[in-house]
Amino acid sequence: MMRSMTGFGRTVMEDADWTQIWEIRSVNSRHLDLKWRLPSQARGLEPRFERVLRRFAVRGRVEISLVLQQREGAGPALRFDAAQASAMLDAVAALADLHGDVFEPDYNRLFAVPSLWERPEEEGDGDMEARLEEGLAAALEDWNESRETEGAALAADLAARAARLGDWVALMDERAPAIREERFAILRERLSDALEAAGGELEEGRFLQEMVILADRLDVSEELTRLRAHLDRLTELLASGADAGRKLDFTLQECFREIATCGNKIQDAHVSRVVVDFKNELEKCREQVQNVE
Numbered sequence: 001m002m003r004s005m006t007g008f009g010r011t012v013m014e015d016a017d018w019t020q021i022w023e024i025r026s027v028n029s030r031h032l033d034l035k036w037r038l039p040s041q042a043r044g045l046e047p048r049f050e051r052v053l054r055r056f057a058v059r060g061r062v063e064i065s066l067v068l069q070q071r072e073g074a075g076p077a078l079r080f081d082a083a084q085a086s087a088m089l090d091a092v093a094a095l096a097d098l099h100g101d102v103f104e105p106d107y108n109r110l111f112a113v114p115s116l117w118e119r120p121e122e123e124g125d126g127d128m129e130a131r132l133e134e135g136l137a138a139a140l141e142d143w144n145e146s147r148e149t150e151g152a153a154l155a156a157d158l159a160a161r162a163a164r165l166g167d168w169v170a171l172m173d174e175r176a177p178a179i180r181e182e183r184f185a186i187l188r189e190r191l192s193d194a195l196e197a198a199g200g201e202l203e204e205g206r207f208l209q210e211m212v213i214l215a216d217r218l219d220v221s222e223e224l225t226r227l228r229a230h231l232d233r234l235t236e237l238l239a240s241g242a243d244a245g246r247k248l249d250f251t252l253q254e255c256f257r258e259i260a261t262c263g264n265k266i267q268d269a270h271v272s273r274v275v276v277d278f279k280n281e282l283e284k285c286r287e288q289v290q291n292v293e
Helices: 040-053 082-098 107-111 125-197 204-218 221-240 245-265 269-289
Strands: 007-014 018-027 032-037 060-070
Touching: 007 125, 018 125, 032 040, 040 060, 040 125, 060 125, 082 107, 125 221, 125 245, 125 269, 221 245, 245 269
Parallel strands: 032 060
Antiparallel strands: 007 018, 018 060
């Protein structure tokens, strides 16, 4: 299924010890650009998380945030480093004695020293990492659902535009022979007028030679054939869905090239308007495709 590069996903997972809240936001980008916002407990797991994410995305600028909250009463209590605290107090008391001062320890300030508190190593870290990966995968699933919803809307819009482009190709194909006949008639008239003014007659051989040159200049059959093939390719890519963004963009560029050649060859007011409309519609398609993964 076709996916947009723009999306949002969120999941909240709870267990006996932790609550994890994952949020994922993304916008379009030519490559996969990841920005992680992880708590200190999970920063070392970023490479593992990235491997999980790459199973869900190939392009886009993706911001992933994790809020990790320990449930009240869960996990081991903090441990106070009494030995280190005693050593600090002894050192300060010795310094005060050296200067002839009386040292009166302020235990409240002592307890506020972060380095004197430590959390014992938890058992089962591997289980915690697995739970975090599970939470990330759930958020990515939710994110992909939002991207697929928008991708379906993009595919429907692009399919309607491709059908409109196909109608215009058919119109140009139908109009091209009449334009050639009109140009042949105009050329014959101009050659006859020029030769008459010069006192000569129009030679059939000369006329046919000019017709061949003009017919080659006006012939857009190859361009229209390639245009139809490109539009068929667009329809196939829209149906296939997955990872079609770059291929769609390239196919639209080829359509631009062919329609520009048609416009240069067929100097006709009605066809010129169709060519302008065709290019405008292609530009709208390209804007939409920039957001397709």
